[in-house]
Amino acid sequence: MATDTLPVYTKKDFQTDQEIRWCPGCGDYAILSAVQSVFAELGIAREKFAVISGIGCSSRFPYYMNTFGFHTIHGRAPAIATGVKLVQPDLDVWVITGDGDSLSIGGNHTIHMLRRNVGLKVLMFNNRIYGLTKGQYSPTSEVGKKAKSTPYGSLDRPFNPLSLALGAEATFIARSVDVFQQHLKETLKKVAAHKGSAYTEILQNCNIFNDGAWAGLTERDARSEHIVQLEHGKALIFGKNRDKGIRMNGLELEVVALGNGISEKDLLVHDEKNPNASYAFALSRMHTLPGFPTPIGVFRAIEAPCYETLIAAQIREVQERRGKGDLGKLLHAGDTWEVRA
């Protein structure tokens, strides 16, 4: 479709008339707003969007998006979306999921979608809690989490979502935060531009069951000290006065203060195209190290063949070689014999 025939969309064109049923103050509102704004700017016809979700608070998302939408069953959105994308590769298919939906009940579909590199854009809202079932710990909750089902504290170790995605051969991983609207929108545009599976963790606050889960990153005073923004081709610098950086020391990451002989050129320069997944993996572990900031932005965005393209190409190749199937011939395949009257 020629772009000049596209209507000029505004955010409003992507809103529905449905009453939004998230709790007042939920981080999902901010994400919804950012997605609606970005969709209006992508230059894609509205009917070409399919927004597909699983189960959970975040998964109510499609009802509020004026696009094609499918609210499916718990954990299965990547598999359903795979079927959609394979049949209609030119659709822009977005998967909305949460930490429970994507990493617990739907963990298997998540990793297999990533290894196949199906062209799906996954937004995983991570609030480190089960909201819709009213407050049980999730696979991203910290050890010792006291929640409805763990009155004495949870015992199991959490997943690191982006490390997991890399382990599953992800070609694109990113992180943003519900309340960082500008960063979120910019990240969503990069998600939209990626060919292949784009897995994005959005740190989201559940103000009812896990309020303040990300406060250490989002409170105004804390932001600049505890967050490092990844920008392709730029050094990793953070701090209120932009006076700290990250550098490589052998195979280890190291936080250094700028000055005293250490300058920007000594720092790690972010390369989202680095073919070696170990680099993005190290970034994905960074925030778990004492004294390190949490990276946000695009960690990795590499080019690799998309599953939907490969499937279509294989079919085309066979059809070119053998010709299009003839049903009459198929019915008569193999040895046949005549019975006469």
Added chain:
Amino acid sequence: MATTSDSLLKRQPEVIEKAVIRFCGDSGDGMQITGSQFTNTVALYGNDLATFPDFPAEIRAPAGTLPGVSGFQVQFSSSDVYTPGDSVDALIAMNPAALKMNLTDLKPNGILIVNLDNFEEMDLRKAQMTSNPLEDHSLDGYRVFKIELAKLTRAALKELGLDAKSSDRCKNFFALGMCYWLYNRSMDHTLRWLDEKFKGKPSLARANHLAMQAGYSYCEATEAFQITYEIPPAKLKPGTYRNISGNSALAIGFVAASQQAGIPLFLGSYPITPASDILHELSSYKDFGVMTFQAEDEIAAITSAIGAAYAGALGITTTSGPGMALKTEALGLAVAVELPLVVCDIQRGGPSTGLPTKTEQADLLQALFGRNSEAPIPVLAPSSPGDCFWIALEASRIAIKYMVPVIILSDGFLANGAEPWRIPSVSDLPEIPVHFETNPEGFQPYKRNPETLARPWAIPGTKGLEHRIGGIEKKDVTGNVNYEPLNHEHMVQLRAAKVQAVADDIPDAVPAGDPSGELLIVAWGSTHGPITAAVSTQRAKGRRIGHVHLRHLNPLPRNLGDVLQRYDKILVPEMNMGQLVMVLRARYLVDAQGYNKIQGKPFKQSEIENKIEEILG
């Protein structure tokens, strides 16, 4: 030893109506290939036939042991054949274990060919035999032919310089050659097949050629069999025929459905016995644009197919009982969002892993009711391997016309069993009209066709039709999320009424045999063969029996209740504990009785006949 003049003139064969032959041996002895080759040869000659491949779940159990025995049985005839046969006229046993497991089915005075090379003490011990049946007179009631299959094969292949192991692998073809001689069949088809199969390995083709020809010549030269047999071609309905298995018929049936509907076929599947062959076959039909997706699990298999259907494809998924259990929740979603989908359950023995390679019909209640809440689904069952083709078309037609998931219940016996199939012409195939909604004027995602109650199929990418669907209860017509009590009740009733509406679109139940009388047999699925044969024999004895074989199990034919009233008694044979009989008793308040066999094996004709005689006295 025959005189020279005798052997120059092959004796006139004895003409008989039908024969049952069974090849049995180790899983590694190639019995399935041997049986299939014999089957294709008699099929090409024009006999009617039915086959029963029976093999263990283990790929290669320890050689020579009882659990490793694999068998292939075929009945071929100059008249109609409905079953692979209750008992066997000729048994080929490659080792003592195979002999022990299969001898009970050999008719008195039947032909027994044993591989003499495999009856050493060690072989007997592996088969848990304490004495050698070839020496202890336990086989005196049979016509026994002790043949050194391995030694004779090695001698025949001497010129090729193969090692003993490689030449021993050809001994099944020596046995096949003997059987071709015994039943006066040409080796041409198998010779051609070997050339094709071993195109890249001419030495293997040559070895098997030589082995088979040696088996044939051995019979000729030694006059091993005093009598040979001739079974004339059957008088089948005129037309072009091919041999087909149930799984293969389903595969090409779905290709045909997708062509008739003019939409792409998408199969999401996870490998499981005995359904995997459908995935294998469909994955080769890329020239028809068929998309096959080997999913990460059973759930992704069905949900990817639901996604494909949402996007406008004919979405199907294939599985067996354990996989069916895993697909349950997704089936409920397909019911709620009202998308077309076809699910094939190739039933096997259960519960749990059960008997993966053996047949059963015990998933009927699961198909009818096995979902949370009220989630009705049309259920169909093919009655023969060839009927699987037509069931695939019928299921696709219903799914698309009514915007509903449809379940096909096949089983291991139909899946692997084969029969001659009269090939239809493409112009005789049913039309499957597809209407994608394109008009935004007054569009509502749950506005229904007043006749079929189907909602519109409005696929993503269609301008102006942006809308949301999901598993949450919806408001009638608009499809918006809605929890109102009366709306929910209304939607439950609408979904049920839609499935019931299919009943107006399927044929009435027309009993085979007597239209009224002493006994009505009601059955479904792969029991069709033995019941048809039994009813025919019993009616010839003067009994008044009707037979309704249900292809549509939900909804049931509109007139079934009336038909049930026309007979004194009702019998429902099933390979389960009595599932259809439970449905019939509940639905029609009739005193139907069950006859149940749960042994992983199909009914024998004689078992049905005995039951009929027991009931009718």
